[in-house]
Amino acid sequence: MSTTILVVEDEPAILELVAVNLRHAGFTVERAGTAEEAESAIRGVLPDLLVLDWMLPGQSGVGLAKKLRADDRTRELPIIMLTARVGEEDKVQGLEAGADDYITKPFSPRELVARVRAVLRRRAPHLADKAVEIGTLRLNPATHRVLAAGQPVELGPTEFRLLFFFMTHAERVYSRAQLLDEVWGDHVFIEERTVDVHIRRLRSALEPSGNHERVETVRGTGYRFKGA
Numbered sequence: 001m002s003t004t005i006l007v008v009e010d011e012p013a014i015l016e017l018v019a020v021n022l023r024h025a026g027f028t029v030e031r032a033g034t035a036e037e038a039e040s041a042i043r044g045v046l047p048d049l050l051v052l053d054w055m056l057p058g059q060s061g062v063g064l065a066k067k068l069r070a071d072d073r074t075r076e077l078p079i080i081m082l083t084a085r086v087g088e089e090d091k092v093q094g095l096e097a098g099a100d101d102y103i104t105k106p107f108s109p110r111e112l113v114a115r116v117r118a119v120l121r122r123r124a125p126h127l128a129d130k131a132v133e134i135g136t137l138r139l140n141p142a143t144h145r146v147l148a149a150g151q152p153v154e155l156g157p158t159e160f161r162l163l164f165f166f167m168t169h170a171e172r173v174y175s176r177a178q179l180l181d182e183v184w185g186d187h188v189f190i191e192e193r194t195v196d197v198h199i200r201r202l203r204s205a206l207e208p209s210g211n212h213e214r215v216e217t218v219r220g221t222g223y224r225f226k227g228a
């Protein structure tokens with residue numbers, strides 16, 4: 001299955017550079033020169049990820065990101081902002097607008113592709129991976145379903161991503177900060193104790209099947225998911 005990325009950039013040379021490199025990396029690339037063009041493309045076909053320039057003629061990239069986040073259909077669309085701005089305040093503004101990641105120009109094409117892959121893994125694991133099984137637990141990223149001994153397990157989106165990360169990284173110990181990085185994203189401004197809240201929810205969802213015991217607290221360090 002091909003992953004479609006919509007690139008929104010008004011500078012033709014940069015648009016070309018980004019498009020060519022993403023295509024080389026195996027993605028299907030759609031292009032737009034303005035936020036308005038992007039909106040109409042998205043109304044037609046929802047891409048799997050958006051690479052969005054900050055400074056655009058007409059509506060800005062930040063304006064478009066905010067709009068997309070406010071709409072049910074596009075709320076979950078992964079967005080990587082592209083920008084020449086480097087100020088911390090601007091970064092915060094971009095992330096508050098709902099961007100998943102942030103790349104400052106000039107950037108290397110390799111870095112861009114790596115960031116795109118990382119965001120897809122985090123936000124849309126079904127585009128990157130196959131079903132995983134540990135013991136009686138089976139998680140299918142494509143259908144977003146989790147079964148424990150054949151019975152469906154109801155999980156919120158964060159618990160789902162957390163479980164997916166644990167199942168693909170079993171037996172290793174992760175600190176709360178590492179889990180925030182891996183599951184929530186590199187730039188999130190959330191407190192570490194938020195991790196504990198979601199761990200608690202995950203354990204309680206896994207309790208009926210006994211799989212909650214796989215989520216181990218490692219004192220003074222963080223958490224580990226038992227794989228054996």
Ligand code: CA
Binds near residue numbers: 009010053054055056
């Ligand atoms: Ca621009």
